[in-house]
Amino acid sequence: MSIKRNLLVSAAGLAIAASAAHAEEITIATVNNGDMIIMQELSSQWEEETGNTINWVTLEENVLRQRVTTDIATGGGQYDIMTIGSYEAPIWGAQGWLEPVGDIEGYDYDDLIPAVREGLSHEGTLYALPFYAESSFTLYRTDLFEEAGLEMPDQPTYEQIAQFAETLTDRENELYGLCLRGKPGWGENMAFIGTLVNTFGGRWFDENWVPQLDQQPWNDALTYYLDVMEKYGPPGATSNGYNENQALFQTGKCAMWIDATSAAGRVFDPSQSDIAEHVGFTAAPIAETDKGNAWFWAWSLAIPTSSSKTEVAKDFLAWATSEDYVNLVGEEKGWVAVPPGTRVSTYENQNYIDAAPFAETVLNSIKAADPSDPTAEPVPYTGIQYVSIPEFQGIGTMVGQQFSAALAGQKSAEEALQAAQQSTMQEMQAAGYTQ
Template sequence: MSMKNALFGATALALIGLAAHAEEITIATVNNGDMIIMQELSSKWEEATGNKVNWVVLEENVLRERVTTDIATQGGQYDIMTIGSYEAPIWGKQGWLTVLDGLEGYDYDDLIPAVRAGLSSDGMLFALPFYAESSFTMYRTDLFKAANLTMPEQPTYAQIAEFAAALTKKDAEQYGICLRGKPGWGENMAFFGTLVNTNGGIWFDDKWVPQLDQKPWQDALAYYLDVMTKYGPPGATSNGFNENQALFQTGKCAIWIDATSAAGRVFDPTQSQVAKDVGFAVAPHASVDKGNAWFWAWSLAIPTSSKKAEVAKNFVAWATSKEYVELVGAEKGWVAVPPGTRMSTYKNQNYIDAAPFAATVLSAIEGANPDDATAVPVPYSGIQYVSIPEFQGIGTSVGQNISAALAGQTPAADALAASQATTAREMARAGYPK
């Protein structure tokens, strides 16, 4: 498909018809690589429609804070918000988001079912997925070979610690492992939540009593602090997804456990110094082989407070379409297309040839089950988060405590005790159990 056809495909939704009523829409998004490409390519949409985009590009934690404040107050500052599978169903149920079913020409049946379901509530779709991800293990094949190490297809966390120990050379700025340390419910807690799950931990029991001071949380935190202190980079409490990606791409991490969406960049020789030496395996597990890999879908949603919903619908349909995927492939290379949202991407031979990780990523996304992610039954869904409105504040607070422990400012036991107390207080204030 040519770039012209990619731009003017069926899902472009009568772009020319909008040109007579040109508008400027404001889009809030995160400063991740795929969104930076979307920002660059949006000029194609602007040229075709006559509309303009005012971009507000923010660091992940800041984005979440800004859009949450705006949506809760119905501020109307943004016409399109970049949100995820946590916010979409909760905010949609509260009437804060525009329903995005029924857009003319949009191929809904091509969306990966698990991704579509994660952005829906009561049978209504409240955001269109831009890219989706699970988590997995990336590692340096050249370093493993030199040390006579073999990464299993399904590593354990005990093995990961052994590998990290063998591959750490801090005097050469070679760190055995890089993990998220930056505080935030979607930053360090995205990884740490999966570590808790696979150690047998839960956030709440069946009566909504917090369990953050129990042994699985203690085991997870002890492991995390041990490997990060011994084998991780300095200043790790400042490292989120983007910072660790930069470390890995410049050859400073032997192992990186993080989002599958990073694969397109670490395997891309135009972006990664180690592209030819990257291997991948599924996310590690500890005592429980469940909930060890997260699920997330960065998506585009339209708040009901927007006065430019029709133009906004046009943009989100374009940016999440099959034709947009073709456009990125043509402009940026097939390894760079947004992953994890459309089945057609994983049937496209161009993508299959460019992305050796494609099948593993699709399997990880399809296998991540937010409704069955814990060792024992729980009253909530979610893998690395809990699908209740209160979690955003709770997760942020706990993430700050975990980060303080990593920085050596707070003993591990105190960090968990404080997390337990704060969570119990917030749940009581919110009226749980309900």
């Protein structure tokens, strides 16, 4: 029996009586990343088997977060399934905003990578199913390194990255030594900058929840970021997030790119990447410490309690996050393109191992990321590139806007940090964390 037929049989077996009795339309809000685009393309098979239909709402990352946060906080009920991450799932679950999803009959929960499952749970209750998971690492052009006589170490430092970027930048030919996120947002530029601050020895808050953005590690990290982006980054970087930098790297315009491990499935795919044969990868860089240098994230599917179509939504979640779905993507789109980081079976599948030279590195990066121990100095929070408190979404976005303004040359690093510290302190005081 083919993988495609297996998936259809699996979907039929998991279908709930309510959905079998009459067709339903569910609305799914998701991000416009490549893996989710594939999910949309293949979802017609689920629709065909179940008789249900999907209304897709596909949004840019920052817009998605704003829309789903507003909808779930107000009980708006616009969406039956939301694409959220390891930040939102435990917080929203604890607030009673999400349906538990740990009880789907026939679903192979034991195959989920434990760290990923734990990251989507609160007090042992699972509130989202992982679609793909990631850490962060360094991608680089092996051909350019060879031509320049450079060798990328297994564990680069940020000082070495700056030196490599200086050597490889060729602005006349639109080759930029280093591409980093500049688009403002707690999950955009701050995802990278958060890890940069960690490895420079910084932290968001001390043990008493006092903001630390006015401390030296933040100044050192932001100064480094602004300096390398000005000298070696692409123009207009304040508009570049994950997707934009991915496009730059795939078209040969970046010598190095530090970002999500999930990007590997795109940049190593010759049907999508002009430089697929010349891509190398290594660990995310370190500076003063190796603590928190690489992030942890899991893009996942969750069901808001405001949905009236919970059982149909659960059936789709089970289909889209299953081992059979992973295998379907491998057959239909190529094994290098399967959603990474969620299932043990993916990393035991010889087809994937043969197609994805980065597989072991990605898995080890995800396992090594420790949200409970993200910084050199003690902190009262969990989370590597984010802080697991409800207020962080607003705080992180505000800080990201300040740093994007500094990247645009509208203010200095010191001015951006001063404004960020002041605003963060006000938010924490208003929320009752500090006096």
